Amino acid sequence: MALQLSPKMQAFTQEVFPAIIGTNRKDGSVEIVPVWFEQKDGSFWINGGTNRGWFKHLERDPRITLLLIDPKEMFRWAQVEGRMVNWEEDAGGEHINELSHRYLKKDYQGPRTGRIKIQIEPLRVTGAIDGRR
Amino acid sequence: MAGAKKALALTPAVRKLAALPILIVIATQRDDGSVQLNPVWFELEDGFIWLNSNTNRTWPKNLQRDREVTMLLVDPKTPDRYAQIRGRLISLVPDPKHEFIDRLSRRYTGKKFRDLEAGEHRITLKVQPLSVTGQML
Numbered sequence: 001m002a003l004q005l006s007p008k009m010q011a012f013t014q015e016v017f018p019a020i021i022g023t024n025r026k027d028g029s030v031e032i033v034p035v036w037f038e039q040k041d042g043s044f045w046i047n048g049g050t051n052r053g054w055f056k057h058l059e060r061d062p063r064i065t066l067l068l069i070d071p072k073e074m075f076r077w078a079q080v081e082g083r084m085v086n087w088e089e090d091a092g093g094e095h096i097n098e099l100s101h102r103y104l105k106k107d108y109q110g111p112r113t114g115r116i117k118i119q120i121e122p123l124r125v126t127g128a129i130d131g132r133r
Numbered sequence: 134m135a136g137a138k139k140a141l142a143l144t145p146a147v148r149k150l151a152a153l154p155i156l157i158v159i160a161t162q163r164d165d166g167s168v169q170l171n172p173v174w175f176e177l178e179d180g181f182i183w184l185n186s187n188t189n190r191t192w193p194k195n196l197q198r199d200r201e202v203t204m205l206l207v208d209p210k211t212p213d214r215y216a217q218i219r220g221r222l223i224s225l226v227p228d229p230k231h232e233f234i235d236r237l238s239r240r241y242t243g244k245k246f247r248d249l250e251a252g253e254h255r256i257t258l259k260v261q262p263l264s265v266t267g268q269m270l
Contacts, residue, residue: 018212020205022160022168030160030168030203034215067158067170071209074156077172 002121005042012068012078012129013039016103020067021046023057031057036099037066044082044120047096055118058084064120068129078127082120090115141262142180146270147216150206151177154241158205159184161195169195174237175204182220182260185234187253196222202260214269220260228255 005013018034025031031053037046044066048055058064062084070076090096093112100108143151151157156172163169171192176183182204186193196202200222208214228234231246234255238246249255 018207020158020170020207022170022203024162024166024168028162029201029219030162032158032160032170032203032205032217034205034207034212061166063167065160065168065170067172069156069158069172071155071207071212074172079170081167 001123002042003123003125005039005122005125006130008129009078009125010039012076013044015070017069017071018103019044019046020069021054022065022067023054024061024063025053025057026060036103038099038102042122043085044080044122045095045117046120047090047099047115047117049114050116055087055116058087058118066120068127075128078125078129080122081124081126082122084118085121086119087116090117141264143177143218143262143265144270147206147218147265147267148177150208150214150216150270151175151182153209155206155209157182157184158207159192159196160203160205161192162199163191163195174241176237176240180262181223182218182262183233183237184258184260185228185237185255186258188256189253193225193256193258196258197225204260208269211269214267216265216267216270218262219264220262222258223261224259226257226259228257231255233257 019037022032066080068078095117097108157175161169204218206216235245
């Protein structure tokens with residue numbers, strides 16, 4: 001069952017900073033990288049090429065943890081445990097362009113082909129924003 | 134064969150990033166294999182990453198079990214600049230006089246650490262970097 005985000009989390013996820021995502025590598029270690037994200041209708045959306053390591057990991061093990069942290073005030077953070085529930089081709093790069101506008105306020109400058117968008121359903125939230133550890 | 138891995142000399146770009154008063158994000162795995170991410174205070178000294186925790190937190194327990202950790206430093210001004218550091222826990226020692234947590238606290242707040250809560254015990258974790266990947270380094 002997907003988790004409904006609290007009003008505080010709804011607001012926090014509209015702020016503009018990258019999400020740090022953690023996925024499980026085949027060898028049992030964890031990969032963490034910062035990526036652009038958006039939260040819409042209770043789901044988290046990220047975007048990437050199908051050749052990204054984290055996407056390969058998610059195809060094998062859909063569990064993903066997102067750390068959202070305000071880079072200017074790093075005690076403002078939330079950890080979201082979730083799982084990939086869907087992915088689809090980002091036809092024409094429409095979604096990456098949307099993310100580019102969220103982060104850079106301009107059209108996406110990179111290649112718009114060969115990209116996918118990934119939907120992540122949140123299952124549990126911990127951290128300082130909701131006041132739970 | 135973690136024991137065969139060599140310590141890694143960090144590049145000037147990574148050392149510069151580590152000198153900023155930013156938190157390091159550490160990734161460990163819970164018992165069920167899911168990923169746990171925590172932003173924590175740290176210090177890079179003598180080529181090792183030094184961390185400190187309350188003994189009842191989950192992440193040091195995870196780390197003690199697996200001894201493997203992935204860490205991430207992100208430049209707050211340029212989020213495209215980041216370093217992902219894979220490391221191995223090489224020691225975990227009590228910090229009974231809170232000397233190390235006071236030192237970390239001074240790095241971040243300019244003051245010594247708050248008074249410990251009743252029953253709170255601190256430990257210092259020493260992590261050896263094994264590999265670094267990233268962007269704009």
